[in-house]
Amino acid sequence: MRMTEQGYLVLLSLAEQPRHGYGIVGAVLELSDGATKLGAGTLYGVLDRMSNAGLVQASGEEVVDGRLRRYYRLTDDGSAALVGETARLRALTRRAKSVLGTQLTRGMA
Amino acid sequence: MPIPPFPPMPPIPPMPGGGSSAGSGDGTAGAHLEESIEFWMLAYPRRWRELRGEELRALVVDLAGPDARRLGAHAVFDLVRGGWATRIREHPPLHTWLAYRILDRRIHVAYRSWALDDIDGFLYPLRIIWPAFLPFVAVTEYPASPDGVPAFVYACWVFALVSSLFLWPERRRSRARLKHVAPRPGEPVVGHSRVAGDVPHHRVTERSTLTWAVLLLWISGTGSVVSALFAPKVILFIPVPGMDASWEIVVAPVGGHRAVAVAILVTALGVGGLAALMARRRLRRFLPDRPNQPFRVLRPLSAPAKVKVLAVAAIVVALTGLEVIGWIVLGLSVVTGAVTLLLLPGALVALVVTRRATLPDLAGSDVWWIATRGRLPNVDWPVRALRPPPRLAREGAGVQSRDPAVPPYPTVP
Numbered sequence: 001m002r003m004t005e006q007g008y009l010v011l012l013s014l015a016e017q018p019r020h021g022y023g024i025v026g027a028v029l030e031l032s033d034g035a036t037k038l039g040a041g042t043l044y045g046v047l048d049r050m051s052n053a054g055l056v057q058a059s060g061e062e063v064v065d066g067r068l069r070r071y072y073r074l075t076d077d078g079s080a081a082l083v084g085e086t087a088r089l090r091a092l093t094r095r096a097k098s099v100l101g102t103q104l105t106r107g108m109a
Numbered sequence: 110m111p112i113p114p115f116p117p118m119p120p121i122p123p124m125p126g127g128g129s130s131a132g133s134g135d136g137t138a139g140a141h142l143e144e145s146i147e148f149w150m151l152a153y154p155r156r157w158r159e160l161r162g163e164e165l166r167a168l169v170v171d172l173a174g175p176d177a178r179r180l181g182a183h184a185v186f187d188l189v190r191g192g193w194a195t196r197i198r199e200h201p202p203l204h205t206w207l208a209y210r211i212l213d214r215r216i217h218v219a220y221r222s223w224a225l226d227d228i229d230g231f232l233y234p235l236r237i238i239w240p241a242f243l244p245f246v247a248v249t250e251y252p253a254s255p256d257g258v259p260a261f262v263y264a265c266w267v268f269a270l271v272s273s274l275f276l277w278p279e280r281r282r283s284r285a286r287l288k289h290v291a292p293r294p295g296e297p298v299v300g301h302s303r304v305a306g307d308v309p310h311h312r313v314t315e316r317s318t319l320t321w322a323v324l325l326l327w328i329s330g331t332g333s334v335v336s337a338l339f340a341p342k343v344i345l346f347i348p349v350p351g352m353d354a355s356w357e358i359v360v361a362p363v364g365g366h367r368a369v370a371v372a373i374l375v376t377a378l379g380v381g382g383l384a385a386l387m388a389r390r391r392l393r394r395f396l397p398d399r400p401n402q403p404f405r406v407l408r409p410l411s412a413p414a415k416v417k418v419l420a421v422a423a424i425v426v427a428l429t430g431l432e433v434i435g436w437i438v439l440g441l442s443v444v445t446g447a448v449t450l451l452l453l454p455g456a457l458v459a460l461v462v463t464r465r466a467t468l469p470d471l472a473g474s475d476v477w478w479i480a481t482r483g484r485l486p487n488v489d490w491p492v493r494a495l496r497p498p499p500r501l502a503r504e505g506a507g508v509q510s511r512d513p514a515v516p517p518y519p520t521v522p
Contacts, residue, residue: 021168039184040169041191044161048195067167 003085009036010046011055011074011082018059018073021047047072055081142170145179152192154199155229156222199223209289211240216289218296224289225303234277235270264428264437271424275417286495307491309406317409318473319460321418326453328422332429333446337370340432340439360438370443377447378454385454388480392462395479396471405489407472455480 003011006028013019013027025038038046050056055078061070074082097104146169150162169188173180180188201209201220208214209224216224227233291305343363349355363370410418425445431437459476478486 021164022171025168025172039187039191040165040172041187041189041194043168044165045191045194045198048198061164067170068163069167070161070164 003081004046006036006038006042007046007050008082008085008089010038010043010050011078011085014056014072014074014078015082018071020069020071022069024072050078054078139170141178142173142180146170146188149180149185149188150192152189152196154192154196154223155226157195157199210236213288218292221290225286228282228285228289231274233282234273238270238273264431265441268424268428268441272421275420275424283492283494287493291495303495303497305493306496308494308496309404310402310489310492311406311408312472312474312489313410313414314407315459315463315468315471315473315476319456319463319476321410321415322473323453323456323460325418325422326449326456329425329445329449330453332425333442333449334374336429336432336439336442337367337374337446340367340370340442341435342438344438344440363439366439370439373443374446374450377450381451381454384451385458387483388455389458389462391479391483392459392476395483395485396463396466396468399471399475399479399485400488402470402472402489404491405470405472407470 009028009031010024012031013024016027019027021040021043025043028036028038047056051058051072054075056072057075059071059073061068063069143166146166150158150165153162153165169180169184173184199220200206200223201216205217205220209216209220227236230236286303287305290303341363342360343366345359345361346356347359349357425442428437428442428445432439432442459480463471463476475486478484
């Protein structure tokens with residue numbers, strides 16, 4: 001399964017602890033430094049795909065203020081996919097640094 | 110798995126366009142917002158909404174903010190896009206869909222949810238019968254006549270297609286559910302799955318059946334008589350001189366053919382009256398001796414079924430109107446009128462006979478059986494249908510075969 005940036009951020013948000021939909025949206029917002037604000041339809045599309053791929057699973061539910069909140073957590077496959085994708089991004093960053101080395105140093109100066 | 114206590118979430122600012130504020134966050138505003146969300150969530154498949162709609166709705170409310178009265182454009186777009194993406198994602202691939210739709214091949218386990226939505230959908234009858242209409246389309250469109258296809262042919266198609274929506278038998282849907290949706294013996298029970306099982310035979314009460322039947326027959330009969338008396342056009346099949354088995358189809362003023370139409374209806378009414386006398390005698394004789402029905406559950410006509418009856422009545426009235434103003438030729442309403450007037454006296458008589466007696470456990474089907482066959486109705490047996498798994502079935506347990514002598518099938522992947 002191709003991992004999108006939104007999918008990666010959702011997996012990352014679940015790495016610490018199980019979260020419900022609103023919690024995932026908040027965590028993704030924080031992780032992306034405010035750049036990615038998931039809508040409800042987008043989030044459940046991502047969760048559906050992740051769930052079908054066996055990367056996340058529902059892990060309980062509660063009712064708060066009369067509203068159902070279902071929690072999701074990473075599966076072992078999900079954790080492995082997250083670690084793999086992070087390694088891939090780290091390698092990409094390393095290559096990008098070597099390509100942009102001089103410009104990067106100049107830009108940061 | 111127990112959920113550990115979480116630190117309180119920092120508030121998320123409402124989405125841009127997530128909700129439109131037009132006042133304080135009172136109960137009315139909440140109700141407006143809920144209605145708005147319910148409406149736009151229709152973009153999602155029905156089964157998906159049943160399983161996860163509640164949590165999606167809660168999230169949309171949270172994201173819209175406390176003062177939102179309705180969803181903003183951005184949130185609506187996000188919901189609709191998400192709903193249709195889900196529909197497309199859950200739709201079977203073309204070859205699977207064609208095998209299911211045209212050849213009625215059992216659908217793959219991955220698409221059972223989709224199949225259940227499909228079978229329960231209002232337009233399911235149309236989706237099933239459109240392949241059967243293709244040959245008719247081909248025959249009537251080729252060879253094309255200079256005047257084109259007569260309007261009444263199209264009227265017949267539309268009439269048949271629309272009628273199918275309201276007259277499609279429930280048992281066909283039930284059979285389709287069992288074939289395509291029910292797990293086979295040996296398959297594991299998973300959350301929300303329905304299994305095939307024996308359920309009581311649901312029948313409609315005699316009172317409800319007869320009341321609504323008489324209403325429909327009365328409307329249809331009146332419409333056919335009005336049409337027979339006032340419709341201005343008729344269709345004629347005139348042999349072509351010198352050409353064997355060749356007929357010319359012409360639309361002509363009704364003229365003397367009106368008497369033929371009226372005679373057909375009067376004859377039907379007369380035969381129906383005689384049949385009603387016979388039905389009354391049979392009902393009086395057999396009603397007191399009918400058998401107990403331990404596997405039956407009686408209920409009045411359901412609201413959707415009443416809507417269907419009214420829709421059929423509306424179709425009949427529309428047909429009458431089209432014939433009377435001359436848009437289509439006199440014909441269909443004579444056929445439906447003859448059938449209606451044949452049945453109407455018997456339905457009225459049955460209504461009177463059963464109203465006079467106290468028959469709390471009588472089904473409409475019993476009345477039909479006795480009146481048409483002249484003998485006692487059979488005992489209803491439980492029917493096979495989809496139902497939630499038995500309470501004792503644990504997650505992952507294999508579905509049991511109906512017959513203990515039959516070993517379970519291998520698990521379908």
